[in-house]
Amino acid sequence: MSQGNNTPLGIGLMIATTFIFAVQDGLSRHLAxxxxxxxxxxxxxxxxxxxxxxxxxxxxxxxxxxxxxxxxVLQAFRGILLASEICVMVLAFTILGLVESHAVFTCYPLLVAALSGPILGESVGWRRWAAIAVGFVGVLIILQPGMGVFDPAALIPLLAAAMFAVYGLLTRYAAKADNTATSFFWTGVAGAVTMTLAGIWFWEPMTGPDWLVMACLCVTGISGHWLLIRVYEVAEASAVQPFAYFQLAFASVIGLSFFGEEVRANVIAGAAIIVAAGLFTFWRERLQRRSRQLL
Incomplete structure (x- = not known):
């Protein structure tokens, strides 16, 4: 993939991508x-x-x-893992709603940073470890494990975040031997085979309006992934990745507007802490990449 350096265009495309993925999540929540x-x-x-x-x-x-x-084997496992993560996250939408699910899921960049050492052998400095610790304080603020009766369902989006983090690291590991097109191909095909083997047993008739919603879901999925490819073609990942947090804002608006969800104060506070910690890790990673390029 040839990569350009048009950062403003890349940022605009990333924001558009997050909006489409947020709409996709809303459609998934309805259908599920x-x-x-x-x-x-x-x-x-x-x-x-x-x-x-x-x-x-x-x-x-x-x-x-x-x-x-x-x-x-690695490529197939990646596809299976991503398909499983999507199932877990959609399940979280139906139980917790879009707002709380996405608030917890935003910690996945911190999980990527934490697991990059044991999985990829990358060096994680004390500043990034501190950001990871602060981010998980934000997760605890959202989950409130010590406040009354703890709902285990709150751990579902955290499990999805962990699965997505491992998927991202395995994708980075696979890139040492395979190009983007190969990884993308295996992601779609392995995931489709896995979901067909698992989902065909639960087939049930859908109403006409819901088939229209399903068609919109498929269109948003395809257009979102196409836009994401374009994002990384026109700009560096480190420059545009922080803007992926816009998905939390868009998903929250959809959850509030169409599903009558509520935003609790602890969710807002926890999500803000997680986003701040995540932005710091992206900034540190970009600084380290620049310093390596100058050597």
Whole structure:
């Protein structure tokens, strides 16, 4: 993938991407509250896999070139892990709502930083460890484990964040031997196969209006991933990644406006702490990358 340096365009595309993904989450929340989560994610993955194969067929060498890898087990596991994480997160939407689920999920960059040492062997300095610790104070503020009866369901989006963090690190590890097109292809195809094997047993008829919602869900999924590809084509990841936090704001607006969710003070405070800690880790990573480039 050829990468440009048009940071303003990349930021604009990233904000648009987060809006589309927030709409996708709202559509998923609606459908998963009416139908089985596995079926909803399965249909979504069918369209995602079709999009992935269409993208691969337009590149040099076609689908065969995109599928070639020296690490098929790793690539397949990545796809299975992401599909599982999506199921867990959609389940969280139906139990906790969009606002609280996304507030907890925003800690995944901190989990990436914490796990990059043991998984990738990267060095994590004391400043980033301090930011990670502060971020998890924010998670505890949201979860409130010591306030009355603790709801174990609050751990569901935290599990999704951990799964997504591991997926991101494995993607970075896979990039040592495979290009972006190959990883993208395996993500879609392995996920679609996994969800078909799991979700086909829970098939149930959908109403006409809900099929329209499902069509919108598939369109937002495809357009969101296409825009995300464009984001990383036109700008450096470190420059645009902090703007991914806009998804929390957009999802919160959708949750408040369409699902009647409430925003508790502890959720706002905890989310603000998590976002601040995450932005600090992105800033530190960018500084370290620049210093390595100057050496």
């Amino acid at each position: 509250s009416e139908y089985n989560v596995l079926m909803v994610v399965m249909i979504r993955y069918w369209f995602f896999a079709a999009f992935v194969m269409a993208v691969a067929s337009r590149r040099a060498g076609g689908i065969r070139a995109a599928a070639q890898t020296t690490q098929p």
